[in-house]
Amino acid sequence: MAYPPIVIALIEALGADVVSLRETIAGRRWADWSGEPADIPLALLRPRSTAQLSEAMSICTLYCQPVVVQGGLTGLAGGACTRASDVAISLERMTRICEVDPVSATLTAEAGATLESVQNAAAEAGLTFPFDLGARGSCTIGGNLATNAGGNRVIKYGMARDQVLGLEAVLANGDVIDSTHKMVKNNTGYDLRNLMIGSEGTLGIITRVVLRLRPPASAVATAWCGVGTYESVTGLLSLALRRLPTGVSAFEVMWPSFVDYMTTHVPDIRNPLDERHNFHVLMESVGTTEPEHQEVFQCFLEEALEEGLIENAALAQSKGDAAEFWRIRDSTAEFPVLMPDLIAFDVSFSIADIGRAAQECDAALRNTWPTSTVLTYGHLGDGNLHLIVQVPGADAATVDAVENLVYGIVRDYRGSVSAEHGIGSKKRDVLGHTRSVAELAAMRAIKAALDPHNILNPDKVLPA
Incomplete structure (x- = not known):
């Protein structure tokens, strides 16, 4: 069988241990969870080191060969989906936890390490890595950073980029950027770290990261609240931020459509409050001492009840109670x-x-498609809203119409078409709803400077 020159060159340089041919990789999954199309690539590279990846990228640049980096394939925007003409790169062999430094409160890991392995390594050292996603067992830390993932606790700890002190990355031409420092303060010119984070593999390939760790929480208070108005929801958040000394670690808001649907369709979950409310809020606050923190949290809830911000509340009395509250929110799986x-x-x-x-989206969707199901929920503490829409018998034209409606409302409110899942291929045509012409031009200039041959994840993020 005749192989393309690029594949032959990669095998000669790196060996068959690193380069897998198309006919041997047909059984792998090549698409993420986005539903975007994907094909078996020309070859799969699985380097064991940054040096091997650097050599591979030098060769791909020489042949102007497009490459797509894949992590745990848990993305929702199509950023990791491959075409038949691509070479896929997986960092599944670069999974080491290189160092845990309890004095600096940092952890250094290779980008192929799963989020869960990072969390476990931090816990073994008596610290915590608070960034968390439901796909923790399969998503990789490199993918988390490449997409600047969010999660449930952004309100307290920030997005993925806020967990990073330094990183190492391989550029399109094989050059290696090594800024794996442990300093919080490093004000030395352009921030290449943050340029790589969130670039979805279009500017460079993250290979190693230095992450910030935190002291573990010894007390966690969790409540499920029923709220009457949206103004009361925001009032509850403001009160929590003022009254709780350690702030809020999660503030999840669910509209009745979501709670009713999930408690009806998913076995063994129930609404913690018997009566129906216009909004349901799942709140969490972490502290250092269990009895005192629970008392402060309960006093806060009593004040919220007295002020009329909440209509009723269930306070978790155990870890089991808290897990049951979270099961409703996590039933999105x-x-x-x-x-x-x-x-x-x-x-x-x-x-x-x-x-x-949210009200405008819900009304417009139900008026246009009366038989549709519309579910609304989100990490309201950080402005993130999730809408789930199902239109019976929807064809491609209907899907386009639904997306145009929702993204049009996002544009009208000057919101963001992607809060935490990136742009990938799925949202590149609506990126202009959120970014100005000047911003897009600046992005294209950066892409052209770092990847002049457009080989890093082409046709992703930036509109055509």
Whole structure:
């Protein structure tokens, strides 16, 4: 069988141990969770070191060969999907936890390490890596940073980029950027670290990271609140931030459509409050001393009740109670089974606008498609709104119409078409709803400077 010159060159330089041919990789999955199309690539590279990856990229540049980096394939924007003409790169062999430094409170890991392995290594050292996602067992830390992932606790700890002190990355031409320092303060010119984070593999390939660790929380208080108005929801958040000394670690808001659907369709979960409310808020706050923190949290809830910000609340009395509350919010993992043809949105607005924007989206969708199912929920503490839409019998034209409607409202409110899942191929045509012409031009200039042959994840992120 005749192989393309690029494949032959890669095998000669790196060996068959690193380079897998197309006919040997047909059984692998090549698409993420986005539903975007994917094909078996020309070859799969699985380097064991940054040096091997650097050599591979030098060769790919010489042949102007497009490459796509894949992590745990848990993305939702199509950023890791491959074409038949691509060479795929997996860092599944670069999974080492290189160092845990308890004095600096840092952890250094290779980019192929799973999020869960990072969390476990931090815990073994008596610290915690608070960044968390439901896909923790399979998503990789490199993928988390490449997409600047969010998660449930952004309100307290920030996005993925906020967990990083330094990183190492391989550029398109094989050059290696090594800024794996442990300093919080490093004000020395352009921040290449943050340029790589969130670039979805279009500017460079992250290979090693230095992560910030935190002291572990010894006390966790969790409550499920029923709230009457959106103004009361934002009032509850403001009160929590003022009254709780350690702030809020999660503030999840669910509209009745979401809670009713999940408690009806998912076995063994129930609404912690018997009565129906216009909004349901799952709150979490972490502290250092268990009895005192629980007392402060309970006093805060009593004050919120007295001020009329909440109508009722259930306070978790145990870790089991808290897990049951979170099961409702985390039941979104059932969507692929419950709604295999769903249309999902991950958008953001200013916190002040979310109530109106969500109501406008819901009304417009139900008026246009009366038989549709529309579920609304989100990490409201950081402005992130999720909409799940199902239109019975929807064809491609209907899907486009639904997306145009929702993204049009996002543009009207000057929101973001992607809050935490990136752009990939799925949202590149609507990136202009959020970014100005000047911003897009600057992005293209950066891409052209770092990847002049457009070989790093081409046709992703930037509009055509």
